[in-house]
Amino acid sequence: MEEKLIVRELLNEVLRKNLEFPLKPLKPKEAKLLSNSILEKTGSSISDRSLRNFVKNAIVDSKDGRLPSEDSLGILFRHIQEDSISRNNEEKLINYQAWINYKKKFKEKRPIFAIFPNSSC
Numbered sequence: 001m002e003e004k005l006i007v008r009e010l011l012n013e014v015l016r017k018n019l020e021f022p023l024k025p026l027k028p029k030e031a032k033l034l035s036n037s038i039l040e041k042t043g044s045s046i047s048d049r050s051l052r053n054f055v056k057n058a059i060v061d062s063k064d065g066r067l068p069s070e071d072s073l074g075i076l077f078r079h080i081q082e083d084s085i086s087r088n089n090e091e092k093l094i095n096y097q098a099w100i101n102y103k104k105k106f107k108e109k110r111p112i113f114a115i116f117p118n119s120s121c
Helices: 002-018 028-042 048-059 070-081 091-109
Strands: none
Touching: 002 028, 002 048, 002 070, 002 091, 028 048, 028 070, 070 091
């Protein structure tokens, strides 16, 4: 559940930065624009359909919603950081590390008990 909150926040940041609106379902044209922007800025691609599914799953509160891969999450994080790299064998490792760094930053910014105020942590 915590990971889904982090993914939701990352997608919210991506949409605010690129499309200038908060997390909400993407229209096909918006997803295509975002997909193109990601490719231009990072050299990595995420399909418009995948982006629509990522956002849809982040919005819906269900336990069976699938999260994006760590590679995709790293690409999204690099996109908001405008961190471009050339394509090479280390790209997946760089994407993974970018995602881990984002997750760590999120946890430092918002302790887990702040996310779930009614918990007995």
